[in-house]
Amino acid sequence: MNFNCFLVILFVVFFLKASCDSFELQKEWVSHKEKYNLQFTINEEAVRFKVFADNVNKINEHNSDPNQLYKKGINKFTHLTREEFQLTLAKFPENKPKLRMANLEANEELPDNYDCRDEGLVSKVKDQESCGSCFAFCSAAALEGMYKKLHPKEDIPDFSPQQIVDCDKYDSGCEGGWPQNVYTYVYFNGIETWENYPYAAKGQECAFDTEKAVFKNAGYRDIPQNRESLKVALMENGPCSVAVDASDWYSYRSGIFDGCSKNIRYNHGVLLVGWGVENDQKFWTIKNSWGTTYGEEGYIRILQNDDPKSEDNCGVQGYGSFPIPE
Missing domain, CATH: 3.90.70.10 (Cysteine proteinases)
Structure with a gap:
């Protein structure tokens, strides 16, 4: 396999993983809104989803550290910023x-x-x-x-x-x-x-x-x-x-x-x-x-x-x- 083919395959793998991660995040977002009966305008939806996604990334990063004494998780506050x-x-x-x-x-x-x-x-x-x-x-x-x-x-x-x-x-x-x-x-x-x-x-x-x-x-x-x-x-x-x-x-x-x-x-x-x-x-x-x-x-x-x-x-x-x- 030449180097160019390797790069193409690597790109496809990363693209598919990103697409899969994005799909799973969208599913989590829909589930979150249904669970806590959340409704947003079109403009609010984009802002809230970004906050939710950022928080989910922080949750996953925290939970991936085996030295942490506690686990984080998605809950009724995950669409809110800390402030x-x-x-x-x-x-x-x-x-x-x-x-x-x-x-x-x-x-x-x-x-x-x-x-x-x-x-x-x-x-x-x-x-x-x-x-x-x-x-x-x-x-x-x-x-x-x-x-x-x-x-x-x-x-x-x-x-x-x-x-x-x-x-x-x-x-x-x-x-x-x-x-x-x-x-x-x-x-x-x-x-x-x-x-x-x-x-x-x-x-x-x-x-x-x-x-x-x-x-x-x-x-x-x-x-x-x-x-x-x-x-x-x-x-x-x-x-x-x-x-x-x-x-x-x-x-x-x-x-x-x-x-x-x-x-x-x-x-x-x-x-x-x-x-x-x-x-x-x-x-x-x-x-x-x-x-x-x-x-x-x-x-x-x-x-x-x-x-x-x-x-x-x-x-x-x-x-x-x-x-x-x-």
Whole structure:
């Protein structure tokens, strides 16, 4: 075979591979739009597809590195740029709640692995959709865990984040808020179930009915900013709400996420449900509110920093809190 023939064959092979890759990408794009019910104008379509293709290339590049602790994947955010994704995250109001620090000390050696789900203290994963109501979801979930702890023979309830969005005037509805404020609101008012006050993914006029309230707490406690206190809080009180920096979570699929920024910007509220060790790597287990198609069936595991007082682990140890029973 002469050199010119070789070049022609090489060109054909590359052309066929590129065509095949392009076809597969187009299939992924169509599937993505159908799965998440996305519709675009002709001009938007071209822009969104380019962003999607760029993100898929980054996902494939990341996953091809065998040294990575976690895998990336296509999800509901893949048609967004990183900057656009960050704009969907919540804001924490400047007026921080009054600090009510808990006294948490381990009376015995803490286990290497612990998960509130094993005790039935965590309800199913939900989706906040386009509303910045993460604070309402994680605080409602912590209240659900406390209810189950107090009523072990009953099914774990689904409390209403929509009531919190509409009626909790300490916070800012779909613009964000603090879980501690939610616990204060529920202390004074009580909370209804999801069934009685369903989620709408937008702010509405408050329709809370005191007669339908099924639970009240007695306020909240903040968790000292160290790893041991977080673990004791989980074991003694059930799942806890924590504030995190989720700026780089948008393409997470599985494994232990170690892409946390060292310059923490709190922009998301989640539920801390446990911790563990895998292949000598310590992690936190977190229930998110982006639906079950995100991450590990709605969960993400975050690498624990070796420094027990560090906030480098996406800020998990910065603003933890939990409701306390009446």
